[in-house]
Amino acid sequence: MRKLVAGLFFFLFSLVANQAFALLSMELTRGVSGAVPIAIVPFAVEGQAPSQDMASIISNDLQNSGRFKVLGGDKITSFPSNAGDVQYDYFRRLGADNLVVGKVQEVGPDRYQVQFQLLDVFKGKNAAQSGQQPILLSQKITVSGSQLRALAHHVSDLVYQQITGVKGVFSTRLAYVVVQRSPAVTHYTLEVADQDGYNPRPLLSSTDPIMSPDWSPDGKKIAYVSFENKQSSIYVQDVATGERHLMTQYPGINGAPSWSPDGHKLALVLSKGDTIDQKGTPSIYIMDLGSHQLTRLTKDFNINTEPAWSPDGRKIIFTSNRSGNAQIYQIDLGSRATSRVSYDGKYNARGSFTPDGNHIVMINQGSGMYNIGILDLDSGTLRVLTNSDTDHGSPSMAPNGSMVLFETVYNGRTVLGMAATDGSVQIRLPARNGEVQDPAWSPFLS
Amino acid sequence: MKFKKLAQVLLISGSILALGACSTNKHNGASAMDGSGEGGAMASGVGQGDEFGGTGGAGSRQSLQQRTFYFDYDRSEVREEYRPAINANADFLVAHPNAKVILEGHTDPRGSREYNVALGERRANAVADILRSKGVNPRQIRVVSYGAERLAVSGHSDQDYQQDRRAVIAYMQK
Numbered sequence: 001m002r003k004l005v006a007g008l009f010f011f012l013f014s015l016v017a018n019q020a021f022a023l024l025s026m027e028l029t030r031g032v033s034g035a036v037p038i039a040i041v042p043f044a045v046e047g048q049a050p051s052q053d054m055a056s057i058i059s060n061d062l063q064n065s066g067r068f069k070v071l072g073g074d075k076i077t078s079f080p081s082n083a084g085d086v087q088y089d090y091f092r093r094l095g096a097d098n099l100v101v102g103k104v105q106e107v108g109p110d111r112y113q114v115q116f117q118l119l120d121v122f123k124g125k126n127a128a129q130s131g132q133q134p135i136l137l138s139q140k141i142t143v144s145g146s147q148l149r150a151l152a153h154h155v156s157d158l159v160y161q162q163i164t165g166v167k168g169v170f171s172t173r174l175a176y177v178v179v180q181r182s183p184a185v186t187h188y189t190l191e192v193a194d195q196d197g198y199n200p201r202p203l204l205s206s207t208d209p210i211m212s213p214d215w216s217p218d219g220k221k222i223a224y225v226s227f228e229n230k231q232s233s234i235y236v237q238d239v240a241t242g243e244r245h246l247m248t249q250y251p252g253i254n255g256a257p258s259w260s261p262d263g264h265k266l267a268l269v270l271s272k273g274d275t276i277d278q279k280g281t282p283s284i285y286i287m288d289l290g291s292h293q294l295t296r297l298t299k300d301f302n303i304n305t306e307p308a309w310s311p312d313g314r315k316i317i318f319t320s321n322r323s324g325n326a327q328i329y330q331i332d333l334g335s336r337a338t339s340r341v342s343y344d345g346k347y348n349a350r351g352s353f354t355p356d357g358n359h360i361v362m363i364n365q366g367s368g369m370y371n372i373g374i375l376d377l378d379s380g381t382l383r384v385l386t387n388s389d390t391d392h393g394s395p396s397m398a399p400n401g402s403m404v405l406f407e408t409v410y411n412g413r414t415v416l417g418m419a420a421t422d423g424s425v426q427i428r429l430p431a432r433n434g435e436v437q438d439p440a441w442s443p444f445l446s
Numbered sequence: 447m448k449f450k451k452l453a454q455v456l457l458i459s460g461s462i463l464a465l466g467a468c469s470t471n472k473h474n475g476a477s478a479m480d481g482s483g484e485g486g487a488m489a490s491g492v493g494q495g496d497e498f499g500g501t502g503g504a505g506s507r508q509s510l511q512q513r514t515f516y517f518d519y520d521r522s523e524v525r526e527e528y529r530p531a532i533n534a535n536a537d538f539l540v541a542h543p544n545a546k547v548i549l550e551g552h553t554d555p556r557g558s559r560e561y562n563v564a565l566g567e568r569r570a571n572a573v574a575d576i577l578r579s580k581g582v583n584p585r586q587i588r589v590v591s592y593g594a595e596r597l598a599v600s601g602h603s604d605q606d607y608q609q610d611r612r613a614v615i616a617y618m619q620k
Contacts, residue, residue, distance in 0.1 A: 181600060209595035211559055230548060231590050232563070253567055253591060256560040269560065271567060282564040303564040319561050325520075326561055349558035363558050370557055391556050391602075409602055414555075438559060 034424075035069040036163055038062060039096040043116070044081035047106025052148040054104060054114065054155070060196060061156035061170045064427060065402070066420050068163075071096050083117050083135050088124035096121050098136070100159060107142060114151055115140040118159050136162050149198070154446070169195060169398045173442040174405065175203075175213040175222055176416060180434035187434075190224060192239060195441075197429060203237055204244075213440040216259050222440070223247070223257035223266060234268055247292075253282050258307050258316075264289055267297075267307035267316055284318050284331075297331060308352040317341060317360060319349040328362055342375065344382040350394065351375075354421065355401045361421070363393055372406050374421055385419040386426070392417070396441045407437045509534030513615040515573060516608060519554070522568035524576060532573060535615055536580035543583060549574045550614040551591035552598070554607035563593035569613045588618075 040062070042055045062068040071094050080086040081103040091099050102116030117138045124134035137158055143151050150171065157168030172195045180187040188210045193200040204210055208227040215222055216236075223236045232254040237244035248254045252271035259266060266287045273280025284297040284307045298304040302322040309316055317330045328342040328351040342348035347365035354361065354374075364373035364382060370391045371384045385404060386392045394407045401421060408417045410428060414435040418427040429436070512531035515524060524532070539545055551566030570589045578584055598609040 186596075209592060211563075211593075211595055227590075227592065227595070231588070252589065253563055255563055269564075271564075282567065303561065303568075305564050306558065306560045319558065326558070347557065349561045365557070393556075393558060412600075412602060 035067055036097055037069045037071055037095050038098040038100065038159075038163075039071045039076065039091055039094055040100045041072075041076060041079055041081075041102075043102040043104050043114075044079065045104050050104045050106075050112055050148050051145055052152060054102060054116075054148065054152045055100070057149060057152035057196075058100060058156050058159070061153060061168075062159065064196070065160065065168075065170075066424055066427075067160070067402075082115070083119055083124075083138075086119060086124060088121055088127075088134070091121050092125055098159075098163060099124075100155070102155075104148075110145045111142060112145065112148060113140060113142045114148070116155055118162055149194075153194070153196075157446075166402060167400045167444065169400050169402070169441075169444070171195075171446045172399060172444060173219075174416075174439055175215065175442070176436050176439040177210050177213070178431065178434050178436055179414070190222075192222075192442075203239065203242065211438050212256055213438065214257050214259055215440055215442045217261055217263045217443055219443045219445045223259065225255050225257070234266075236266075247287065252280055253305075255282070256306050258309060260286075260309050261311055261313045267309065269305045269307070270294075284316065297336075306350050310353050311355060311357045317351045317353070319351065328360065341377075342382075343380070344373070344375075348373075352395065352397055354397060355399060359401075359421070361395045361397055361404055363395065372404055372419065374404075383423060385421065385423055386417070394438050396439050397421075398441050399443045405439045405441050407439060510538055515613050517569050517611040517613070519607070519611065520565070522565065522572045524572050529576075532576045532615075533580060536577045536582050539577065539582045539586050540580065543586065546586050546588070546618045547577075548616045548618060549577075549587055549589045550596075550616055551589070551593075552596060552610055552612050552614070553594050554610040555594040555597060555602075556607070557594075559593055559595070563591045563595075566591035566593045566613075569611070573613045573615065 040055045040059045059070045063070040078087055078090045080101050082101060086099065086101065099119040099121050100116060101119065102114065105113045107113045118136040120134045120136055123132040126132065127134055141151060153170040156170040160168035160170065173192050174195055175190065175192045178189040178191055185207050188206045188208065189202050190204040190210045190213060191200045191202050203222065204226065206226060206228050211225045213222050213224045220240065221236050221238055223234060225232050226235055231249065233249040234247040234254045234257050235244045236247055247266065248268065248270065250270050250272040253269055255269040257266050257268045266289060268285055268287060269282050270285055271280045271282045281301050282303050282305045283299060284304050286295045286297060297316065300322065302320055304318055304320045306319040307316045314334065315330050315332055317328055319326050320329045326347045326349045327340060328348045329338055330341050331338045341360065342362065345364050345366045349363045351360045351362040358377055360375045360377065362373055362375065364371050364384065369388045370393060371386045371388055372392050372395045373382050373384045375382045390409045392406050392408045396405045403418050403420055405416060405418050407414055410430065414437045415431055416429040416436050416439050509531040513535065515528045539547065549570040551570030553562040553566050567589060570591055574587050574589055577587060598612065599606045
């Protein structure tokens, strides 16, 4: 297997917020009743006004997570910028349990010192009697103008983790494929954007299909399938530089690349068969990324595809039709023992583990539409996360296990959606142009 | 941050004979993007259409023109009504051992994308098997499954889905 440095154009990723709008925009369609009420006060500005509205970015992040109910917005009439200025009674009347205040101060050409505090409104109100400290977080960070948006997402992460105990995903990215059809030709673009849809950047542009993006565990590379040579090929592309390497281009299927948790291997699907004239069937292989050596995992005449690694790297789940229809199976990489995992419904495919290793998210079809389901491995219970009035596919888990990203059909177009894994929240991300499909959520990047 | 720009263009020059009622992909080209925003220059070769000389009577020429075959939901069995057309294509390929085809497999967009690629391959192989059983050299046939990635139509009705579930014999220019 030759390693082809395709020598294509290098691509630069920067934090410069060139795009003033998002390709994807979020619409929260169902929130959770137990959401934490929080007020985010517009940050005070000293000196040159920054290009980013920090409070607005933080508000959208927290609101769209479904775990917070962001209060006030335009209705806030008190504008403290630090704990000492806060009138806690006002914010209690607003209904807030927590409060974020801050300030952006120009300290040099394109240099901004940002300070923020997360405050507990109850403790603040009772501070005089109890002496309890209302300040939960307090930080001061200096950045350039181009880093302000990323910093706002970082503040969202800190607030989210402080209050929920779970690491936030506001600094992660999404990869997805944009499809634009015209009568003459269809354009496919593999894009990467911030998790809120901002700063979309193309990684690959083609008039042949692109599918199955998968992030490396360190978030620096994406593996994907491209049909650019009138056949399927698996590539690995560096996200920052755009440099890419051809991994496999065998006759037949080259598909479903999946990075191992340690980043050293790629599970993938080939149907090349053993001899040149023999027609093979899709089988799971593991490629060692150092040696490019292939190890075959399944060997039968069934469809075996969509491998996904367990978080401990010891098992691979995959989709197989060996029982007559698509179901999810598991192979232990040590013993090679294979067992069936899914039993609910007549179709279960594209399984992936949650980060805790205790659940599997998959496409599930009971009797009608295709839904996103989450299977509890201890109890064997399957819960359906999406409504059943349309089809859903391509689930991809957030790295903190809180949300699943997927594709669905809305008004006749394929768009992305998100659902909380406890079933509480649904968000739709309508694309501005074309259709959006096959998403992949990045790992934690910071 | 600095970046280099390599001026190597990915040239793909596949080309397909355009014949009959079959619409096949004419465009090829893929470019990985660079940061300067100038984009990649993409050359794409578009194949010349070739005229076939008649290899038989009017009936077999008609059959030869039929190169798209449709399938039932979740199935890959070839419908009997397509046999004459597939046989006509087989006869042509046997008579022209330098001719090559891509056998494309497709599905409707429901379900899982990679599983659909596998299902599409079954459909393409079902047709390819008939060609091979009629004496076509396997080296004249390349099977490519697009799964649900190249839908025939963009709608979501049952009629649309039926149009998507297909195998296509696409003749290549040598």
